[in-house]
Amino acid sequence: MTEALWTIGSGVIGLSVVGLVGGALLQYASKAFKVDGNPLVDSIDALLPQTQCGQCGHPGCKPYAEAIANGEPINRCPPGGQETVDRLANLLGVDSLPLDADETTADQDLVAVIIEEECIGCTKCIQACPVDAIVGAAKLMHTVIVDDCTGCDLCVDPCPVDCIDMVPRPKASDFWIPNRPDVISSDRFGQIGMQHG
Amino acid sequence: MAEYQIRHCERQLEGGIHPETYKDLSTSAPCVFIDDPKRLVFPIHFSGGGPGEPLVSIGDTVSQGTPIIKCQSGIIHVASRAGTVIDITDHAITHPSDDVSASIIIEPNGSKDQSYLHPLSWPFDADTLRDRAIEAGILGLGGAGFPSFKKWSDGTQTLIINAAECEPYLTADDTLMRIDTHSMIRGACMLSQTLDIKTIVIGIEDNKPEALAAIEAALQESRSDCFFDIVLLDTKYPSGSARQLVWLTLGIEVPTGSRSVESGVIVHNPGTLAALSRAIDGKPITDRIVTLTGEALTTQKNVIAPIGTPIRHLIEATKTNPASLTSITVGGPMMGYQVTDFEAGITKTTNCLLAREVEIAPESPCIRCGACATACPVRLQPQQMVSALKGGLLDRAIHEGLTDCIECAACNAVCPSHIPLAEWFRLGRFEAREKANEQRLAAEARERFEARNKRLERIAQEQEAKRVARKAKTADALNKARKAREESA
Numbered sequence: 228m229t230e231a232l233w234t235i236g237s238g239v240i241g242l243s244v245v246g247l248v249g250g251a252l253l254q255y256a257s258k259a260f261k262v263d264g265n266p267l268v269d270s271i272d273a274l275l276p277q278t279q280c281g282q283c284g285h286p287g288c289k290p291y292a293e294a295i296a297n298g299e300p301i302n303r304c305p306p307g308g309q310e311t312v313d314r315l316a317n318l319l320g321v322d323s324l325p326l327d328a329d330e331t332t333a334d335q336d337l338v339a340v341i342i343e344e345e346c347i348g349c350t351k352c353i354q355a356c357p358v359d360a361i362v363g364a365a366k367l368m369h370t371v372i373v374d375d376c377t378g379c380d381l382c383v384d385p386c387p388v389d390c391i392d393m394v395p396r397p398k399a400s401d402f403w404i405p406n407r408p409d410v411i412s413s414d415r416f417g418q419i420g421m422q423h424g
Numbered sequence: 425m426a427e428y429q430i431r432h433c434e435r436q437l438e439g440g441i442h443p444e445t446y447k448d449l450s451t452s453a454p455c456v457f458i459d460d461p462k463r464l465v466f467p468i469h470f471s472g473g474g475p476g477e478p479l480v481s482i483g484d485t486v487s488q489g490t491p492i493i494k495c496q497s498g499i500i501h502v503a504s505r506a507g508t509v510i511d512i513t514d515h516a517i518t519h520p521s522d523d524v525s526a527s528i529i530i531e532p533n534g535s536k537d538q539s540y541l542h543p544l545s546w547p548f549d550a551d552t553l554r555d556r557a558i559e560a561g562i563l564g565l566g567g568a569g570f571p572s573f574k575k576w577s578d579g580t581q582t583l584i585i586n587a588a589e590c591e592p593y594l595t596a597d598d599t600l601m602r603i604d605t606h607s608m609i610r611g612a613c614m615l616s617q618t619l620d621i622k623t624i625v626i627g628i629e630d631n632k633p634e635a636l637a638a639i640e641a642a643l644q645e646s647r648s649d650c651f652f653d654i655v656l657l658d659t660k661y662p663s664g665s666a667r668q669l670v671w672l673t674l675g676i677e678v679p680t681g682s683r684s685v686e687s688g689v690i691v692h693n694p695g696t697l698a699a700l701s702r703a704i705d706g707k708p709i710t711d712r713i714v715t716l717t718g719e720a721l722t723t724q725k726n727v728i729a730p731i732g733t734p735i736r737h738l739i740e741a742t743k744t745n746p747a748s749l750t751s752i753t754v755g756g757p758m759m760g761y762q763v764t765d766f767e768a769g770i771t772k773t774t775n776c777l778l779a780r781e782v783e784i785a786p787e788s789p790c791i792r793c794g795a796c797a798t799a800c801p802v803r804l805q806p807q808q809m810v811s812a813l814k815g816g817l818l819d820r821a822i823h824e825g826l827t828d829c830i831e832c833a834a835c836n837a838v839c840p841s842h843i844p845l846a847e848w849f850r851l852g853r854f855e856a857r858e859k860a861n862e863q864r865l866a867a868e869a870r871e872r873f874e875a876r877n878k879r880l881e882r883i884a885q886e887q888e889a890k891r892v893a894r895k896a897k898t899a900d901a902l903n904k905a906r907k908a909r910e911e912s913a
Contacts, residue, residue: 277866279873287873358872377869400468400475403521405854408847 268292274314278306279357280379282328287357295319302327306378337378337393339371345390352382352391373397426609426643428652430636433627435672439801440660441834443592443758445631450595450717453725455603458741460505464732465769466492466528467517472569472772473499473561478528484509487537489708491559492528497571498558501772504710504730507532516765518735518754518774527769530732541706546614550576553618553704560703561772565712566597566664566693567755569773572700576619581688583621584673585612585697587628587635588657588664591756596713596775597694599726601628601635604698605642611697613648614704621690624652627673631659661758662832666691668801680828695775709772716742720749720779729770736766738777753778758833759846785842796835796845802828806835806845813852818859826852 272292283303285291295301301315305328316323341352341361348366360376363369371382373396383391469475473495480492486503493501507530515527541559544552557573564570566586585608589597601608612624628636636654643652655673657663667678670689678684684691699709710730717724721742729738735754739746746766753760755776770777796806804825812820826849833846 272870275866277869277873279869287877288870289874357876358869359876360872374865375868375872377865400526401470403519403523405520405851406847407851408844 265293265296268296270318271295271315274307274311274318275304276307276311276377277358278377278379280306280377280381281357282306282379300324300327305329336396337380338373338376338396339378339380339382340373340392340394341368341370342390342392343368343370345388347388349387351385351387355382355385357381426613426646426648426650426652428640428643428654430640430654430656433655433657433672435675437658437660437663437668437672437801438803439799439834440662441799441837442659443661443837445659446593446717447595447598447631449593449719450715450724450726451598451634453723455599455713455726455728458727458729458733458738460532460534460730461733461737462531463510463734464504464507464530464532464730465515465517465734465767466501466503466530466732467515467519467769467771468493468512468526468528470517470519470525470771471495471501472563473497473501473571476501478512480509480528482509482512485533486530487539488710489539489541492530497574499561499563499571500559500708501561501731502708502710503530504732505530505532506535506537516763516768518763518768518771520761522761522763522765524765532730541703541708543706544704548618550578550618553615556703557700560699560708562696562699562703562709563772564693565695565699565709565772565775567759567773567775569771572692572696575683575685575690575692576615577685578619579688580619580621580685580690581623582674582690583612583616583619583624584669584689584691585624585626585694586664586666586669586691587626587632587694588669589632590629590659590661590664591758591776592661593717593778594715594756594776595717595726596715598632598635599715600695600698600713601632602638605635605638606645607698607701608694609639609642609646609648611699611701611704612692613646613650615690615692615697615700616650617648619690622651624650625673626652626654627657627663627669628654629659629663630656661834662801662830665801665830665832667830712770712772712774714738714770714774715776715778717776718753718779720744720781731772732769734767734769735763735777738770739766739779744779749779753780758837759831787843788841790841790843793840795838795840799834799838801832801834802830804829806849809852810843810845810848813848818852818855821852822856827856829853 272289275288275292277288279287282305283291285294302312302324304311309326312326313323346368348363348368350363350365352369353361353363357379358375358377360372361369361382362372380393383393468478471493474497476493476495478492479494480486485508486492487506488503490503491500492503509528510531511529514524515529517523517525517527544556554573554576562572564572587597587601616624626639657672662668663672666684669691670676670678670684674689676687676689678687695712711728712731713726714729715726716738722744723742727741735752736746751762751764754763754774755761757778760778790807790811792807800806809821809824809826812824829849831846831850835845839845
């Protein structure tokens with residue numbers, strides 16, 4: 228009888244210890260390996276173009292990423308184009324949707340240019356720029372740092388003297404795109420004799 | 425006499441192919457100077473060293489050695505002959521795009537006017553040498569045209585002279601090593617001593633016995649205390665690719681995404697070192713050796729031609745009628761590209777003009793034979809990458825290792841279906857670079873956006889705190905005033 232009690236008792240105690248140790252480990256792991264923020268939001272944000280233009284109705288790409296994580300449609304990003312919609316669909320495991328945008332605005336790589344002679348130095352565009360790509364000071368000429376401009380056009384409307392234009396992003400002077408091989412046939416090695424192998 | 429050893433390479437190139445080399449076509453005739461052409465063409469953005477800006481204007485008279493283009497990387501290109509700038513306009517260029525681009529056109533006037541740099545007196549430090557390389561327009565003359573001074577970092581242990589010249593037909597480096605051996609050795613020694621490099625490795629394919637003999641003779645005469653390690657490589661394409669050569673000669677594998685410089689190795693073409701040697705004496709690059717070869721030319725030879733010489737002039741120098749050719753390959757048959765407008769001028773990276781009758785074999789579907797995978801020196805799966813690229817799956821191709829492709833076109837050579845694999849990879853690698861660039865810009869935009877939000881939030885908080893403090897102060901003052909009133913009342 229005592230032996231049976233001893234057996235049961237040791238089992239209960241043994242398992243309790245295992246449970247307590249396991250619980251403590253889990254508690255520790257949840258603190259030590261805690262992931263800041265929602266990892267899904269970060270993966271969605273990584274696919275968005277970071278134009279910060281607000282055309283989706285949210286004040287920037289991160290807020291839209293949060294909204295998508297909460298179930299908002301994935302097709303509201305015109306600068307990202309259909310490609311971004313498809314990537315988002317792939318990430319989230321949902322069906323892709325057609326892009327919700329005016330065809331003419333999608334897929335154009337534009338940058339803002341300030342016509343410097345006409346700028347009155349009101350700083351309104353500087354305040355509007357979501358990515359700090361405009362430099363200048365009050366009553367002094369402003370200018371856009373072309374490399375930093377995302378082409379969101381949020382600076383265009385606030386300008387009281389209409390001195391900001393959206394122009395195609397300038398390419399480096401030595402920019403060129405290799406031909407597509409299915410267009411140009413190649414003169415390559417297939418026609419030269421091989422020694423062996 | 426400089427110390428040296430000659431050894432056979434103990435490693436085998438992975439993959440690779442054994443094409444017919446056709447080298448003796450152009451090495452059987454002596455290398456000659458060419459008559460000055462009637463005009464010289466210098467593309468402003470495509471002379472090597474990045475986009476540039478002209479330093480001369482129309483009507484200017486230039487001497488041989490007058491700076492005419494300054495590139496973004498700092499590299500300065502000079503006029504290769506004395507003459508007059510007759511035009512700055514869009515002109516055909518020697519470039520894979522086979523397109524036109526802004527160019528400076530110079531009409532040589534036959535005078536011997538020279539404006540060279542002052543000779544550097546030994547010893548000089550690395551910065552002096554870098555400045556000299558920039559002023560003299562020293563670029564990798566092997567074909568890639570990478571600004572040489574960018575490779576010269578401190579902490580480099582080894583200089584490799586890439587004398588493999590593994591592409592069929594090409595003999596420009598071979599010729600240079602035969603006729604200009606001393607300059608090459610001197611350039612290598614001066615660079616090594618400036619950067620405190622102890623060992624100079626010469627990687628040379630075993631099909632260049634004459635060049636090897638010339639190097640040995642030059643080393644016996646040399647008084648340098650550098651140690652030369654001459655490595656004889658089996659003739660196999662592409663053993664002259666920088667990464668492959670570093671592995672073959674030193675056993676160092678350069679990691680993905682980094683350059684050989686980061687592994688402590690500098691790789692230079694023989695021509696680059698010879699040019700450096702002359703630059704130290706004050707002479708910028710004005711000429712280079714070009715191989716004129718191919719069965720479609722009447723005669724084949726190597727020539728020393730001024731940079732900017734129109735391709736037409738060089739074709740005529742081989743007694744061939746340019747009208748009999750529809751296009752010419754610039755570079756070798758493996759990695760070269762077609763140029764159709766023969767008015768384009770040669771650049772510093774033009775090592776060969778190859779003319780041959782080519783029947784364009786029609787492409788047929790991939791039969792999954794795997795020959796390309798066997799030939800690939802980087803051990804990639806070209807058939808997988810090309811099917812991904814054709815299907816528009818760039819990410820898939822990158823996952824398969826597209827960015828490690830060296831575009832050597834060994835896969836093209838063995839493909840029984842004549843699929844232009846290397847062209848697909850060239851395009852794919854371009855798109856991959858563009859995409860990486862886009863992602864970098866997006867990441868930077870994200871960072872700035874978040875920094876700005878934090879800043880705005882901080883400012884708002886500070887203002888709120890000030891407001892609260894001000895309000896408390898006002899309330900305090902009012903209370904005091906009220907109390908004072910009550911007391912007096």
